[in-house]
Amino acid sequence: MMRQFPIILIPPEVQRIAQSKPQAPEFNIEIPSVPAFRQPKPIHIQEALGLTCGLVVVVAIVTLISKILGLVLLIVGTVVIILRIRYQFQTYKKRYKKHQDTLQHYLAKFEAYSHQEIKYQRELAIAHAPDRIMQFRHQQYRDYFAKVSTSGDAIAIKESTNPFGKNQPTDEQAIEGVIYYFGITLQQYVTGTLYQGVKLFIPSIDYDWSPALVYIDPVLNLHIAIEISVPSDNAAIIMRDDLAERFLVDSGWIIIKFAQEQILQSSTECCKEFAKLLDRLSFDDNVLPKFADTPDLLVVKR
Template sequence: MSQYPIILIPVGIERAKLALPPAPIPPDPPQQPGTKPQKINNTLIAVETAVAIPTIPIVSQLTSIPGWLLFLAVAGVIAGHVWDQITTYPQRKQKHDHEVESYPKKLKDYEIKKHQHQEEVKASQSPERVAEFRYKLLLQILSQTVPHDGSGSGARRGEAEALFGNHLSRYFPSKIHKGLTLKIPDFDYPYTPDFAYIDKELNLYIDIEIDEPYVYPTGAPTHFVGAWKDSNRNRFFLAKQWIVIRFSEEQVICYPQSCCKTIVQVIAQVTENNSILNQFASFTDLQLMKQWTEAEAIDMAAKRVRNNYPCQNKGLHDNSLIETQQQISLALKPNSRAQSRGATRARHRALNLSISPPTNNTTLSSLVSCPYCSAKVKTTKFELHKTNKCPKRPLL
């Protein structure tokens, strides 16, 4: 069962996360000394004689060479071997004696090298050495990432994208990019990530997507389980060594800070750098959310769930709500005794007006629901209310 957030990591990066440094080559053990050399190798002479005696008549018959002549030739060869053994015996004995004498030292040196090798193997598999090896391998793999090839995309952006973009820019300054394009082979239009996280130092690219259950104007289902366009898009970015993170629209509207924490958790997991999680320690982890099927998306469109996510009635469920409420409290609290109660009441009235219910002479078709406080606001005043007056708007 698919769940949001959907996190897809390229195969090369996954391998780097699991790679281990190559183990050092073990030393070769010393060769033991052979048997003590003989002045004359009687066994060798006996074998040569035993082979020559029956062979001489056969060769003589086949070649018409007299047997006695062949016998003299074979005897001369055997005699030469005997003479060679006698003359080389001093050198062979000296070499053997040296091998016997030096073997204990070679064996001791081998034991030392063997112990050193064991220590090197242990050190090579230490957490620090493994992390260093994986990081270097990761940099090598990320160097092969294919970047975007254009910018200034004219792709339409929804309200959820605009609001979530403010949070992304806040927590990832200078690393969030919009409107980037990547050309699709044999296709007229490029892909445009909703947001692209780019760390130029690491050459790390992340495609951040916001999935809605249906197209707002038409109600057509989109981004459902098994949607071929999403699968093709994911494969496209993964092949270019981009990480893909997909959030549901409800998650980015209701839990924007937790979504940002998820992005950092993915980066920390890939780079094995947990220190970057410190500034997000106070944020709650993003809860998993089941991805809808096509049939469920159609049902969601019929119920217009995008107009009424649960958090829009209860308030945002992460720290952005707390910060907003604190900001409102500070705005309502007099800064000094010199401030009049009338001024305070005026501020109260200003806030209350922004969330007041529609009057009787206002038709429902001219009202929209605020994604933060769920207040019904005139279409002409929606942007002003959402950006300036809404008491539950996120702080940017």
């Protein structure tokens, strides 16, 4: 199966924490509804015209049957329309006052709602401020990473010696030297410490796992394993590494794997990829800006 480097393995709980935010304040107030009726008028002219037209049509039809009945209907209808118009005129002040009271009540409710919404937005902005979110996530990270531990023989990269020494290096020493220089370069940018010589026993496969480098943030107890993948057709070794990595991720480790040629040819770009990981998971957002002028790492497929 073809793989694409770099490979990053992150525990699901870490991914959840990286997206989490402090609980937002509740806001259960519904926006007031606008009064449905229109502003009253002394006389509803359109209504009066409509009633008059309707009366004329009905009277015309009835007159065809009985002129007397049509005349009576005309008189009665006219009186009803006049009374209706008079009623509207007499009740105008009362209707207008009721409308104004309803409108004032709506405006008062809307103003109260606006004040509550502004207060809510202010509280939400405080609760979800970048520093608050970072503190919230870091507290969860400290609780989660508390279970992660390493062996005591780990050596800080800044305290180790160049494996090249003064002698002509062997192929194995050459790889160690590349890892050493990569670690020295990366250590200049990060606040945590890079270690070599970390060993962890994987009981499920009876194997001592030892990555190229391990980054440890003492504040969060964050452990990130940096592995260098060399081309291999040995299925047993590939399966062993996969099982070891699965065990480590389940134990709270984060793993980033670079192809050997990426470390050899693009070590600074690999450092930027590591910085992007710290930034994406909200571990440290001060590292990535240091690589503003560094291009992104090219993907390697193998």
